[in-house]
Each structure stands twice: as C-alpha cells, then as structure tokens.
Amino acid sequence: MKLxxxxxxxxxxxxxxxxxxQNLTGEFEPIRYRGGPGDEHMFxxxxxxxxxxxAEGGWTGIGWPKEYGGRALSIxxxxxxxxxxxxxxxxxxxxxxxxxxxxxTIIAFGSDQQKQKYLPGILSGKELWCQGxxxxxxxxxxxxxxxxxxxxxxxQQWLINGQKVWTSLAHESDYCFVxxxxxxxxxxxxxxxxxxxxxxxxxxxxxxxxQITGTSEFNEVFFxxxxxxxxxxxxxxxxxWKVAMGLLGFERxxxxxxxxxxxxxxxxxxxxxxxxxxxxxxxxIRQRIAQAHMELKMMRYNxxxxxxxQASDGSxxxxxxxxxxxxxxxxxxxxxxAMDVLGPESxxxxxxxxxxxxxxxxxxxxxxxxxxxxxxxxxxxxxxxxGLGMPKEKR
Amino acid sequence: xxxxxxxxQLMIKDTAESYLSEVSTSAAIRQAMETELGxxxxxxxxxxxxxxxxxxxxxxxxxxxxLGYVELVAMQEQMGRFLFCSPFFSTVCLALNSLLLAATxxxxxxxxxxxxxxxxATLAFVGSNAACFGGQWDDEAIExxxxxxxxxxxxxxxxRYVIDAASSDYLIVAAKAHRAxxxxxVPADYDGIEVEWLPTMDQTRKQGNxxxxxxxxxxxxxxxxxxxAQQTLTVxxxxxxxxLAAEQMGGAQGIxxxxxxxxxxxxxxxxxxxxxxxxxxxxxxxxxxxxxxRSGVYYAACIAEQALQAAQQGQAIDTLAxxxxxxxxxxxxxxxxxxxxxxxxQIHGGVGFTWEYDVHLHFKRAKASEHYLGNASYHxxxxxxxxLEGEAPL
Numbered sequence: 125m126k127l128x129x130x131x132x133x134x135x136x137x138x139x140x141x142x143x144x145x146q147n148l149t150g151e152f153e154p155i156r157y158r159g160g161p162g163d164e165h166m167f168x169x170x171x172x173x174x175x176x177x178x179a180e181g182g183w184t185g186i187g188w189p190k191e192y193g194g195r196a197l198s199i200x201x202x203x204x205x206x207x208x209x210x211x212x213x214x215x216x217x218x219x220x221x222x223x224x225x226x227x228x229t230i231i232a233f234g235s236d237q238q239k240q241k242y243l244p245g246i247l248s249g250k251e252l253w254c255q256g257x258x259x260x261x262x263x264x265x266x267x268x269x270x271x272x273x274x275x276x277x278x279x280q281q282w283l284i285n286g287q288k289v290w291t292s293l294a295h296e297s298d299y300c301f302v303x304x305x306x307x308x309x310x311x312x313x314x315x316x317x318x319x320x321x322x323x324x325x326x327x328x329x330x331x332x333x334x335q336i337t338g339t340s341e342f343n344e345v346f347f348x349x350x351x352x353x354x355x356x357x358x359x360x361x362x363x364x365w366k367v368a369m370g371l372l373g374f375e376r377x378x379x380x381x382x383x384x385x386x387x388x389x390x391x392x393x394x395x396x397x398x399x400x401x402x403x404x405x406x407x408x409i410r411q412r413i414a415q416a417h418m419e420l421k422m423m424r425y426n427x428x429x430x431x432x433x434q435a436s437d438g439s440x441x442x443x444x445x446x447x448x449x450x451x452x453x454x455x456x457x458x459x460x461x462a463m464d465v466l467g468p469e470s471x472x473x474x475x476x477x478x479x480x481x482x483x484x485x486x487x488x489x490x491x492x493x494x495x496x497x498x499x500x501x502x503x504x505x506x507x508x509x510x511g512l513g514m515p516k517e518k519r
Numbered sequence: 520x521x522x523x524x525x526x527x528q529l530m531i532k533d534t535a536e537s538y539l540s541e542v543s544t545s546a547a548i549r550q551a552m553e554t555e556l557g558x559x560x561x562x563x564x565x566x567x568x569x570x571x572x573x574x575x576x577x578x579x580x581x582x583x584x585x586l587g588y589v590e591l592v593a594m595q596e597q598m599g600r601f602l603f604c605s606p607f608f609s610t611v612c613l614a615l616n617s618l619l620l621a622a623t624x625x626x627x628x629x630x631x632x633x634x635x636x637x638x639x640a641t642l643a644f645v646g647s648n649a650a651c652f653g654g655q656w657d658d659e660a661i662e663x664x665x666x667x668x669x670x671x672x673x674x675x676x677x678x679r680y681v682i683d684a685a686s687s688d689y690l691i692v693a694a695k696a697h698r699a700x701x702x703x704x705v706p707a708d709y710d711g712i713e714v715e716w717l718p719t720m721d722q723t724r725k726q727g728n729x730x731x732x733x734x735x736x737x738x739x740x741x742x743x744x745x746x747x748a749q750q751t752l753t754v755x756x757x758x759x760x761x762x763l764a765a766e767q768m769g770g771a772q773g774i775x776x777x778x779x780x781x782x783x784x785x786x787x788x789x790x791x792x793x794x795x796x797x798x799x800x801x802x803x804x805x806x807x808x809x810x811x812x813r814s815g816v817y818y819a820a821c822i823a824e825q826a827l828q829a830a831q832q833g834q835a836i837d838t839l840a841x842x843x844x845x846x847x848x849x850x851x852x853x854x855x856x857x858x859x860x861x862x863x864x865q866i867h868g869g870v871g872f873t874w875e876y877d878v879h880l881h882f883k884r885a886k887a888s889e890h891y892l893g894n895a896s897y898h899x900x901x902x903x904x905x906x907l908e909g910e911a912p913l
Binding site for chain 2 (some may be wrong): 126127129170199200205274318395397399404405410413414415417418419421423425426428429431432433442443445446449450500501503504505507508509511512513514515517
C-alpha cells in the first residue's frame, strides 16, 4: 500500500503542468478558474475556443481508446491530468458532456457510422453535447420518462415529442442524447430508446431556467415533432435504459481528484477570510474548518482507494458507492461554512442587481449538489441496497 | 496507483479475520470482560507463540516480523471489529512503539525480546489533569515528576487512564524532569509503585491508576537519554492514536454489520425492518462513515509507516504530517464509531438496550476509545492550530 504515484506518472504530471502553463495564458487568462459549477453560463465562446486549443494539444479524449482517436492513458494519468488542470485553474470544460458521456456511450454501444459521424467532432472540441435524461415527471424516478419517439415510415425518421429538464448547456450544444419511449404502452425502464439528436432544428425549443443564483446554467428543452435520423438511435428500440445506464458501470472517478482540487481552492479562500476577519478565533468556526479540512483529505484518499480498486469488472466498490453522497454533503456544508465565516458581510453582493461573489454563488449553487445526479436520498437507497444487501425499493 | 492492500497484506487481514471471528465470540468477550485481567491469558500466550502478532512491526534484528504499520493497522481494524479483548494495544501500540522510538540500542536489545516472548507492557503518561476541558492529552497533563539524584532518578506522582495498568509486566512512564519530559521503563511490581485497578464503564478494556511513592530507579531505567523526549513522546502518541483509530473504524464496521443483519431478521408490520427507508438510510450513513474512515485510516497508516522508517534510518520524521494524519483519523473515527453504535442501538430497538445483546459492548467501547488519546474536538482543535496558526499550509 502506497500513497505516491510512480516516477513515470510524476514525469507525465510535469508535462501536463508545463503545457497548461504555456497555453492557459494570454487570451485565455480571463477564463482561468471560471465556468465551474454555478458559473457555467460564463465565457461560453472563450471556453469553446479553449476546448479547441486543448484538442490541438491532444488533451481531449485522453481516456478514449486509440482506435477512436483517444490517447488511452492509464487511470493514473487521467487523474493526474484532471488534478493539474484544476490546479492551473483550467476553466469548466464545455466539452465534458460529449467527452465524458456521449463519446464513451457511442464507443461502447454505437454503430460504426455513429462513431465516424460524431466522435471526431467531440475530440476536436468543435461540437458540443447536452444530456436529455430528466423530465418534469422523471427526476429521481428517471425511468418514468414520458418523452415519446415514434418512427415515421413515410419520412423514415424518428419523431420526438416531449420535454426534458435540467439540461445544462442546451442552448450552446450541437447535439443532445435523449432517452425517449419507443413503445408507447411501456412503463419503467422497458421500451426506451437512446437517440442522438441535432439541436438546431425547428422542432426543438430551449428555455433557460433561472436558478436561485439568479443565473441560468440549466434549461428546459421542448421537443415538438423534433426529427432524428433512423441511423441515430443507439442500439435498438428497447435498449435505451441499458445504454443510458451502461456508462455508470465504467465510472472510475478519474475526475474526482480534479474536483477536489477545486474544493481545496474554495476551502483555502474560506481559511484566508477567517484569518483576516478574526472568525478563526471562534472555537465553533475552528472546529468546522478543521472538520472540512479533515473530510476533504479523507475524500482524497477515498478516491485513491477507488482508483486503486482491484475489481476489474468496473463495478463500483464500497468506497465508490458512498462517494457522491459524501462529496455532495461535504460541499453543501462548505457553502454554509463560507457564509458563517463571512458573517453579515455574506449578505452584501459584489454589485447590483444580483452579482454574487464566488463564495456566495458557491453557497447557493451547492444546494443542487445533493439533488442532481441522484439525490442524497436516492444515494442512500443505492448504498443500502448494493452495499449492504438491504431490500430493494419498488421500481 | 497502489493505495490498496498487497496480496501479503490481504492475507494477513484474512488470517486475523478468520481467527478472531472464531475466538472473539460474544461468550468469550463476556467471560474476559468480567475478570479484572480483562482478557484470557492462555489465549494471549497462544496468540504470541502461534501467530506472533505482537511482533508484527518490530524489525528483524530484535526478533520481529519486520512488517509495516499498514499491517499493524490491518490487525487493529480486525481486533476492533471483533472486540478482541487482549493486551495488544497496550503492549504493541503503546509500549513497543515507545521502545522502538525512544530506547537506546542496548535497551531495545534487552526489552523488545521480552515483549515478543509474551510479556506485557503499557504506557503511563497523563494524570487526572487529562480530563480538564473535556480532555487534554499533551505533555502538559503529565503529573509524574522525575528528580535526578546520585543513584539515578526518583519518581513521584500519579498517572491515570493507564490502559491495562494492573495486568502489565512493564510500565513505560512519562515524567516531567528538569525542563524536559523523560521516559522511563520499570517492572510493574517495582518497589513503591501502587497499582490501582479501576472499574470502567467499558469492561472490554481495562484502565488503572498508578501512584509513584518516591520510586527510586537507576539511570538505566531512563529510556534514551536525558534530552527532552517531548517530541518523541508526541510521535509515540500519534502512532498509537492512528492504531486506536483503526480499531475504532473496525468497530464501526462490526457494529454496522450487526445492525444490518438484525434489521434483515426483525419483522414488524409484516416485513423485515431492513426494507424501511428510515432504516436503510441510517444504514447507508453508517456505511458511508465506515468507508470514509477506512480511507482515512489507511492514509494515516502509510504516513505512520513513513515516520517509523525514517526513525529507523535515523532520518528526521515529518512530524507535522504525522500529527495531521493522527488527528484526522482520530477525530473522524471517534465520531464515526460512536454514531454507528448509537444508530445500531436505535435500529435494534428494545433488545439493543438489554445486557444480553452485544450492542452495548460496542456502544461502551466507542465512548471509551473516543475519550482516550483525545476526543474529536481535541483533535479538530489540533488541526485548526495547524491550519490557522501553522507556518506551513496543509
């Protein structure tokens, strides 16, 4: 059991750091540390240009197989890349849904034609993707999607009708991957299809959702006879759930250490403020700062355990199962700590009408951490059922 | 990345697990806890002669197995999980660590083989002062005074909360000397040492009070030299703290397993209570605490191993990293173990409140371990000092 990376991996770390130092500068200086959670609506154009710079440097699709244009880097090196990226203040990746979700899904389940059509655009950073899973009636109960896909024999195309919600970056995206019901009489996870849909068409309308932050990263997407080519269903009708869930099994948490680096930046800022305004003399605040530090450190080693895990089938092990619940709860607590360290000053905005500081935006945005991607309650069900073998909920 | 057990480490863990699940049964724990000794002497002798656990991290030159702190922590985890009643913690985690870090070569050659043969020992350091402000575990709380004289040193004063005080063959004693902390080793039956066995709420680990009535020892009893051993004592305590946290983590796992198993059997409203989300969510929180604790404990074990390696090679120990790791895992595991036992009692309902069920054994051990070597608040404050007043940012 060791805590360190190998010398070869440390060499790779230096390579990443040096590339970032040389490239994340000049025109890209203003977007450093920007575009993360709570700030995703900012600097979209610049961040798209940055995505293309990354592609030129060979830093997109680093975990993809070589035959699809990826670099097939080891888990360790992917982790290191993410860590260095966060350390350098790399902006929120506008391409992450394509690179991390759409691409791997197409690689695992897509046809050759789909691979040729979509993968190059993702790798080059030129085509952005969004995810059409949640619906007003399908949140925690994701299998309850009502959006319908009907194959029109005359047009030889799929017609999509329904509504998706919480779709981040929808207004910036070229494509959306959507789960929709191909069998109108089906219920639950049966009878679904997985579709790759072009966003720029008359049948699709995107409406931003104004969040408690006053900003809009999330959208509603309305499909009104939206068209999808016959070739753009992944797998066959009825495979949708399998395809949509397929990726979860491969998730090994390569991005977690990068995410934690951002958490560390936030905690450092809170500590700096506490030292400055004297909150660091308050015994209760001292305890909470120590608790935050301690749990962040343990989170890091939990991720390292996750990444060192021996299960080769890719199934989430115990330390992986608890990760979402743990980090989301930690981050939500950090938001509260930030405000309590700032005291009454936490209530004064940077400017009107509603310009929040970084920590204020963080405090508000983190309330969503324990909701999206499986609420804390759903996470607890999953942990109890898969981790402890307790009886399953009715589904 | 290799932050996982090696095959050999896995084997050690498996061996401990299967042995302890067999011998540390409810009946065995209850039999041991009702004695003043607190463990089965014959069984401990057979652990020492057949399994050689007491030698796990002792270097080869003193007859040890020369494995590392990760292996020791893996054993501690299993002992905590099965609530094994034994002098392992006092003898190995307190006393052997003290000898390895503080003793002269000659003392190591003399004393370590005795402990490896099955003699027991413990570390006595704080007095009743340790209870001030809810728990203070640094050298400020040492109440034994050492005065140098022509024949060596004269020790007087009291030490309290001494683990296995009444059953140890040797005592390692921290005393305040002139502008220094010094460590001594004496046989427990030495003239002038009054050993008082203390009845404790947690009966699975015994504590005692030691009174030194002007005890005259020769200078060969002084561990190491007269130089201030305060830093060395801090390292010893941090190492012991990490071992204790491992035991707490194992305990948190053990009690969770017990509660989950019970919830699957207990039927109310026509179904196993394990099917209710109110129970499932408690269990999920228990598992989250156990897994986070496990990640933290093994990180700390690696840091402890680095510290021991450095000490053995005569290099400087990264004391800040060790202090941080010890406080992180002790603070987290103290909370995790106690919360898990409290939740387990709630999940068990009425039967969890009975003497007959084993829930209270963990519930009591959890509070005892929480308050030994500093509770969660104490360790969080230590971390706060490193973070908010420290020179080097963590």
